[in-house]
Amino acid sequence: MKKILQISNYQYPHIGGIEQVARDIADSLLDDKEIEQKMICFNEDAQDGNYLCHRKETMHDSVDGVEVIRCGCFAKVASQSLSFTYPSELKKVLKDFGPDIVILHYPNPFVSSFLLPMLPKITKFVLYWHLDITKQKILGKLFHGQTLHLLERADKVIATSPNYVDGSPYLSQFRAKCEVIPNCIRMERLTPTAAIYKKAELIRKENEGKILCFGVGRHVPYKGFTYLVKASKLLDDRFRIYIGGKGELTQSLKEEAKDDPKIQFLGRVSDEDMIAYYLACDIFCFPSITKNEAFGIALAEGMYFANPAVTFTIPGSGVNYVNLADVTGIECPNGDVRAYANALKTLADNPELREKYGIAAKQRVIDKFTYREFKSRINDMICRVRKQN
Missing domain, CATH: 3.40.50.2000 (Glycogen Phosphorylase B;)
Structure with a gap:
């Protein structure tokens, strides 16, 4: 049994581009009975039908059959959620669940600061690069060193288009690790x-x-x-x-x-x-x-x-x-x-x-850009990462 932990910014019922990709990845892996999944994220005020979430509450629930650990937030600075419970929840899931592969959805600088020292050396690390930090220029400069460490630690870096690999000052330095998996429509x-x-x-x-x-x-x-x-x-x-x-x-x-x-x-x-x-x-x-x-x-x-x-x-x-x-x-x-x-x-x-x-x-x-193509690429990527030395 292989264990995969996704680290997303938020998750359904909160709706956003990164969250949808994380959910699509989880869905793509559900058919493989040799894979067990969990997801950790920040909590956010959101509701859809029976799903009801409160930003300040730390809770465990599930989405599409995958356990989601939602960490309560006390503030948001420069679009980045801050949480007192996140470090302990992350440490616990890394220890108790013991994932073979961790997929971090970037950008997420608050979480990255805890993940890098906590991540076991034997754990495969996939950095899912959604976008450069462009709007918060000061934040981008502040976390420049951290971003390079993430890319150096990564076994695989996923970009959503070849254009972003070419245009990103970070990804263009790590082309050998980059793989393009375009986002999909359902x-x-x-x-x-x-x-x-x-x-x-x-x-x-x-x-x-x-x-x-x-x-x-x-x-x-x-x-x-x-x-x-x-x-x-x-x-x-x-x-x-x-x-x-x-x-x-x-x-x-x-x-x-x-x-x-x-x-x-x-x-x-x-x-x-x-x-x-x-x-x-x-x-x-x-x-x-x-x-x-x-x-x-x-x-x-x-x-x-x-x-x-x-x-x-x-x-x-x-x-x-x-x-x-x-x-x-x-x-x-x-x-x-x-x-x-x-x-x-x-x-x-x-x-x-x-x-x-x-x-x-x-x-x-x-x-x-269909889900069928996305699912095939995700499963193929995970298979190759698992086999990497």
């Missing part, structure tokens, strides 16, 4: 029902004759929705732009768009509504602008529904690995509002080009 979650198809038809009927553009994500600076709002002001009235999600910038985005009837904010959208808009739209807008957007699951989902994508060029980000310029959509100079508007006009004026890019977009997702 196709079963995206399967439309009859009710969803009907909802998509209603959206189209309400906007008959219009070019529908759809974008969804948290309303935070790096997601770039302000550039989409600005681009809309340069478009004519044939366009309708729907923006889903919420966040710290929601109110300022609404204020910026108040005189533009082409834009409608949807708020937080359910899975059913999101699929309906994926089906209904003509163009998928993904205006992220920094490497904080390391991959773009929503981008892959939008493309899966045969929608051409419009993105910005983000050096070192996987966004431009998911959406290929002039193959699955259009890529614009970063932050160039006029170029973004012109890209939307180009696609609006050329239905054949929209269809060509849309077909290629769907095929790229099917070929590269």
